[in-house]
Amino acid sequence: MKKDFYLTRYALIIKKLESAPATYSQMEDYLLNSFEFQDAGIKSYSIRTLQRDIREISDLFNLSIHNKKKGDNRYYIESRPMMEVDEYNQKLLESFQVSNALNNHPDFANFIFFESRKPTGVEHFYDLFFAIRNKRIVLFEHYNYKNKLMTSRKVHPLALKESKDRWYLIAIDTKDKALKSFGLDRINYLDVSPQKFREKYKYNFREHFKNAFGVMNLTEQNPQKIVMKCSRHQGEYIRSFPLHLSQKETKETQHDIYFEFFLHPTYDFMQEILSFGKEVRVLEPINLVEDIKKHLQESLNSYLKE
Known part of the structure; x- marks a missing residue:
C-alpha cells in the first residue's frame, strides 16, 4: 500500500x-x-x-x-x-x-486548470490565528482600495472570516475602539506583539455571522425576511448551491422558483443579487427592492452619459 x-x-x-x-x-x-x-x-x-x-x-x-x-x-x-x-x-x-x-x-x-488569482494573504493566517488564541496585540500596514492609502494599524484580533475566496481579520482598531474587518491580502509588515490585550470582548461571532452575507454586518441593522423570484434556469443553480444557510425554497411554478432568506440586506447581498441580472428579482422587503432599483437606475444613467 x-x-x-x-x-x-x-x-x-x-x-x-x-x-x-x-x-x-x-x-x-x-x-x-x-x-x-x-x-x-x-x-x-x-x-x-x-x-x-x-x-x-x-x-x-x-x-x-x-x-x-x-x-x-x-x-x-x-x-x-x-x-x-x-x-x-x-x-x-x-x-x-x-x-x-x-x-x-x-x-x-x-488536464486541471485553476483560476488565475493574486495571492490572498494566507501567509499571515497562522500568525493571526496564534494572536487570536493568545490575545496578542497585532500591528500591520493595511492598504485601502478606496482612498489608495497605506495606513498603520494596531488592533486586538478576535476572529478570521472567509468570504468569496478571501480571508479577513475581524479586530478592534485601538485608534477608535471600533470593530472592523481587514483583508489579509491587503496586510503588510505584520507583527504579532508579545504584549497581550486584557479587554474581554463579548462578541458571539457565530451568531453575528449567522444572518450576515459577506464579511460582516457593522451596523445595528436587524435581519429581515427576503423573498426573491428566480427563473427556473437560474433557480436550479441556486437550489443546488445555496446563497446562504437560511435559504428556503417556498414555491415552484412552471417558469419560476421562489426562495426565502433571513439575513441582513447588506450591500454585499445586493451585489450578489445584481450579478444574476434579469434572472432574479427581489420581491420583499420593499427597502431592498428600492435600493436595487436605485442602483440599476444609476448604472443605466452612467451608460447614457457616454
Missing part, C-alpha cells in the same frame, strides 16, 4: 459510510473499484488497514466510526462533529483529495 495514499483512503471511507453503513467486504469492494485505487494500481486492502484507517480518521476528523459486533458487522459513523468542525473537515477533505490527485500525477497541468 502506498504510504502517501492514506489521505485518499480516508476521504473514500468517509464518503462511503456517509452514504450508508458497510461491511468490510463491501468497503473493500468499493475501494478497490474506485478510480483512485485503480489509478494508483492498488489491488488489495486488508481489514487491518481498514481498522488502522478508522483510528486515524477518528483522530484527524473527530469522526467516531464503529463496527456492529452483532448481526451484519457493518461499519457506521456513530456521531457527527459540531457544525463548525464539520465545515473544517469538509474543507480538509477537499484539499486532501485535490492535493493527492496533483501529487500523484505530475502531468496534471495538461
Whole structure:
C-alpha cells in the first residue's frame, strides 16, 4: 500500500459510510473499484488497514466510526462533529483529495486548470490565528482600495472570516475602539506583539455571522425576511448551491422558483443579487427592492452619459 495514499483512503471511507453503513467486504469492494485505487494500481486492502484507517480518521476528523459486533458487522459513523468542525473537515477533505490527485500525477497541468488569482494573504493566517488564541496585540500596514492609502494599524484580533475566496481579520482598531474587518491580502509588515490585550470582548461571532452575507454586518441593522423570484434556469443553480444557510425554497411554478432568506440586506447581498441580472428579482422587503432599483437606475444613467 502506498504510504502517501492514506489521505485518499480516508476521504473514500468517509464518503462511503456517509452514504450508508458497510461491511468490510463491501468497503473493500468499493475501494478497490474506485478510480483512485485503480489509478494508483492498488489491488488489495486488508481489514487491518481498514481498522488502522478508522483510528486515524477518528483522530484527524473527530469522526467516531464503529463496527456492529452483532448481526451484519457493518461499519457506521456513530456521531457527527459540531457544525463548525464539520465545515473544517469538509474543507480538509477537499484539499486532501485535490492535493493527492496533483501529487500523484505530475502531468496534471495538461488536464486541471485553476483560476488565475493574486495571492490572498494566507501567509499571515497562522500568525493571526496564534494572536487570536493568545490575545496578542497585532500591528500591520493595511492598504485601502478606496482612498489608495497605506495606513498603520494596531488592533486586538478576535476572529478570521472567509468570504468569496478571501480571508479577513475581524479586530478592534485601538485608534477608535471600533470593530472592523481587514483583508489579509491587503496586510503588510505584520507583527504579532508579545504584549497581550486584557479587554474581554463579548462578541458571539457565530451568531453575528449567522444572518450576515459577506464579511460582516457593522451596523445595528436587524435581519429581515427576503423573498426573491428566480427563473427556473437560474433557480436550479441556486437550489443546488445555496446563497446562504437560511435559504428556503417556498414555491415552484412552471417558469419560476421562489426562495426565502433571513439575513441582513447588506450591500454585499445586493451585489450578489445584481450579478444574476434579469434572472432574479427581489420581491420583499420593499427597502431592498428600492435600493436595487436605485442602483440599476444609476448604472443605466452612467451608460447614457457616454
